Amino acid sequence: RRCNLTACSSKYVLSHMHPMWQEPLAIPGGDRQSPIDIVVRKSLFDPHLKPLVPAYDPQTCQQIWNNGYSFLVEYDDTTDKSTLKGGPLEDQFRLCQFHFHWGESNAWGSEHTVDRKLFPAELHIVHWNAEKYDLFEEAVMEENGLAVIGVFLKIGKRHEGLQKLVDALPAVRHKDSMVDFERFNPACLLPSNINDYWTYHGSLTTPPLTEAVTWIVMKQHIEVSHDQLAVFRSLLFTSAEEEVQKGMVNNFRVQQPLRGRPIRSSFS
Numbered sequence: 594r595r596c597n598l599t600a601c602s603s604k605y606v607l608s609h610m611h612p613m614w615q616e617p618l619a620i621p622g623g624d625r626q627s628p629i630d631i632v633v634r635k636s637l638f639d640p641h642l643k644p645l646v647p648a649y650d651p652q653t654c655q656q657i658w659n660n661g662y663s664f665l666v667e668y669d670d671t672t673d674k675s676t677l678k679g680g681p682l683e684d685q686f687r688l689c690q691f692h693f694h695w696g697e698s699n700a701w702g703s704e705h706t707v708d709r710k711l712f713p714a715e716l717h718i719v720h721w722n723a724e725k726y727d728l729f730e731e732a733v734m735e736e737n738g739l740a741v742i743g744v745f746l747k748i749g750k751r752h753e754g755l756q757k758l759v760d761a762l763p764a765v766r767h768k769d770s771m772v773d774f775e776r777f778n779p780a781c782l783l784p785s786n787i788n789d790y791w792t793y794h795g796s797l798t799t800p801p802l803t804e805a806v807t808w809i810v811m812k813q814h815i816e817v818s819h820d821q822l823a824v825f826r827s828l829l830f831t832s833a834e835e836e837v838q839k840g841m842v843n844n845f846r847v848q849q850p851l852r853g854r855p856i857r858s859s860f861s
């Protein structure tokens with residue numbers, strides 16, 4: 594049976610690709626790595642999971658930059674003006690950045706999958722535990738240090754809130770380029786229903802790959818237009834000085850073993 598283009602065949606896709614970075618031979622701990630495939634029938638409804646409470650102040654938005662893996666929109670995280678609490682979280686977390694992962698084609702690009710279903714892209718909104726730690730750099734080394742909201746993107750109607758971001762991307766085409774970016778509220782990128790999510794303990798999907806993340810993956814996707822996603826693919830992995838320019842595409846990590854971890858759902 595020819596499996597349609599799902600995560601199983603993305604291994605083929607990956608085989609001839611130029612990984613952004615070398616997968617380390619040994620990873621600290623290594624039994625709580627991300628991303629993973631979310632097998633819906635193996636997830637467990639947890640009635641104690643609370644509604645998620647994102648409270649973002651768009652005035653904390655500072656800049657957008659290309660770090661050579663993705664483009665990041667960064668927030669001032671020196672105060673509790675933009676926070677996330679509730680859901681599976683026991684503490685209050687501070688918003689620090691959001692970024693995306695995407696493919697060279699609309700057939701793949703997400704890091705997580707749902708019953709092997711691939712999405713063309715995935716949004717990650719990154720927060721760190723400001724009750725337990727003083728800096729992101731500290732929290733990223735601790736197992737309860739980070740909370741990342743994952744949202745799947747599908748190709749469909751144009752996302753009006755995303756357009757302001759899309760229009761800024763040509764200014765950060767090359768690695769290490771940065772521009773001011775103000776008054777963007779990442780809540781506009783959340784799906785209408787944020788009460789239905791899966792949550793599990795995992796890791797960063799880019800170096801340092803530390804096992805510090807409480808993942809909160811939304812069940813409901815958002816829609817962006819084909820043209821909007823095409824602008825993501827116009828970014829470059831390489832800096833302006835480098836001779837050979839490489840298009841920033843397929844910036845997702847290969848999926849990692851579940852190692853028996855429970856995946857809880859906030860919905861039955």
Ligand SMILES: NS(=O)(=O)c1cccc(F)c1F
Pocket residue numbers: 717719733739741796797798799806
């Ligand atoms: N792809 S990712 O959401 O796991 C991630 C990437 C870079 C820094 C992070 F703090 C982070 F969480």
Ligand SMILES: [Zn+2]
Pocket residue numbers: 692693694717798
């Ligand atoms: Zn990410």
